[in-house]
Amino acid sequence: MKRLIEAGLMFGNLIHISSPALVERYNRALTHLTGQRTDLSDFHIDIAGYSPEIGDELGDHMYLNQNGVNRQFILLTTQQKTAPLLNVQFSMNRSVLRQFIEQNENQLFALTTRDAVAGELLNSVYSLESPQQLFDIRRIRIEADTTAGTLRQAQALGDKIDRFMGEEDAWFDDVLIAEMITLAKKTGDVTRNPVTLDLMEFSPENYWTAHFGGLYVFRGMDHPAVISRGEKEDLGKLPIKYVFDFNDRNQVAKFLDYNDLVEPIVKARGVDAAAILRQKMDFIVVDVAQDRGIDLTGATRRDIRALARDHAADLPEEFHGLQSLLRWAEAEGSWPKITSDHPAYFYTLRAANHPDRDLVNMLLAELSPKDMRQLFICHKEAFYSAYQGWSETKKGYVVDFLTREYQVDKAGTRAALFGHDAPLEVAEAAPEDDLIERVGPWSALRRGQAEPPRRPEKPRGPWG
Structure with a gap:
């Protein structure tokens, strides 16, 4: 694998962490999530904050993804949104993390200037003992905060401010005022600069998982099915009508065609x-x-x-x-x-x-x-x-x-x-079948371009 790494084909586009301040923030988050620390002074991280060097150091490359189900993450910079996700267990995890970072980019940028943001992709399943449990995964919810609990404290301060503004005698509550001042020293003015994250929820219907030898789960289709890389008999009874494996070429082809x-x-x-x-x-x-x-x-x-x-x-x-x-x-x-x-x-x-x-x-x-x-x-x-x-x-x-x-x-x-870049003006000008007959199945004519000579009439292919 060394050849792939040297060519940038493996572990490429990872984020290099070498600043002592960032290393210390990472350690705080790592301790917060796993109770462990790294002695490395520099390393690389993916979109979820996983580092292959730290994985080697700890002897555990699943240190942020125990059981391969609820992936934890550490954000040191919003630049992580462009990094790959390593040790993929579910195909949707990278897109979920990227959407979370992009939707909260301004807030995360502000938070990560002072601390690391640590969190987890949560669902109702904590381990997968059987393929049937995959169908219990209905929703993925993101939970995140800084290691110092900035968001939690900001929420608490906001609640106290609401209480202070809403209660008639709050001006005389010295304890409430003291608590507000203490929290404000940690969070800043949340009335002018609210510190919140849109934690988001996702409902994955169609995805790939590395569990059980590799499965493609297509629940959100007109004709749903599970396609297994290994023998389908090894999966047992699943709560879905159709289960295929790679030996069922005809059935897989029909599934792709019907949908x-x-x-x-x-x-x-x-x-x-x-x-x-x-x-x-x-x-x-x-x-x-x-x-x-x-x-x-x-x-x-x-x-x-x-x-x-x-x-x-x-x-x-x-x-x-x-x-x-x-x-x-x-x-x-x-x-x-x-x-x-x-x-x-x-x-x-x-x-x-x-x-x-x-x-x-x-x-x-x-x-x-x-x-x-x-x-x-x-x-x-x-x-x-x-x-x-x-x-x-x-x-x-x-x-x-x-x-x-x-x-x-x-x-x-x-x-x-x-890619799918059909010219819009041509696509709207004629139905698809007529268009293919007129310009051929590989490219559209530019306006004003001479039409190529017609080929002898023949069936348009084995697909119809």
Whole structure:
């Protein structure tokens, strides 16, 4: 994993803590939450305040996430909102923390200039002994305060001020006045500068969890289901109608289709479908080269294509399925029949434009694991797990590719692969089916641009 860390592909974008004042604040919060301290003078933290260096020091990388259910957090700066979340146990936790920081950014900025903010993502489950308990998680509530209890004291001062202003004889209550003065010394003037946080509540319906081997829970769908990475029989009876595992390819494909969660890459607007398919094919060739012990050091795309020619007989069905789809995309072949039974099927899809698209792309990444770029972008935990089993030559190629092709323009790459930027004026001008017939399934015509020659009439693909 050292190679990934040095390339910034693991533990990247963490916040470096080296100021003695911040280290001391972190220790106060750490003691407040866990009763422990760190002797390190500098370390890095993620969005939740977890530090891999402190995890090594304590011999416990779950020191802020005991039982992997109610994650605790330490905020030293609002800059943590851009950091990743490490040791992910639930897919929604990072977005919950980021929304909390962004919605309370001004207040948190003021609070963290003097102290650390410590808190917890609370739900009604404190440990997960069985998969059935996942369905008891209905709401996530954020609880937070400074280590000195600033918010609690501000609330108490506010209550006393209300009492002072509302009671007729409060002017003569020396004890009440003394208590107000004592609290005001700690909190400041809460009437002019109110110290409050919107602690927020979330109701997660669709999410991934690392528990029980990895589960995708889709409760908020027209056709709800649980999809398990491991054997579904190991889960026992769940309070949901449909339970699938990765061996149920037909059922998973129908689930994605019935809920309108995916779209074929070749029908997606604004993407270079042919380029995406070629790259996926290259990744499959790299996987074959690893199995053959071929050295990939410094391999270019031309080298990868040469390997594909030299080892054509060894290439799996995924490659040949994508190749047939590529031939159609480049107007050089007929429509391929790629059903959900075909190993290439999930490689041909991406999430449609809906609120759970990141979760669906995460699922598709696990269903098409040879596409190491999508695995890295959409499912870091699965990528790091797969990486440990690769040969040194594949590790070197993957790190070099991601550094050269992805790190230089992360946002652009994600937009090109997973974005949904249909031109509004064109999308509103005609129904979708008519639009695809008129301009093709990969890009819209600019106004005034000549219409390309029509291809011979043929079915529009195996998806309808």
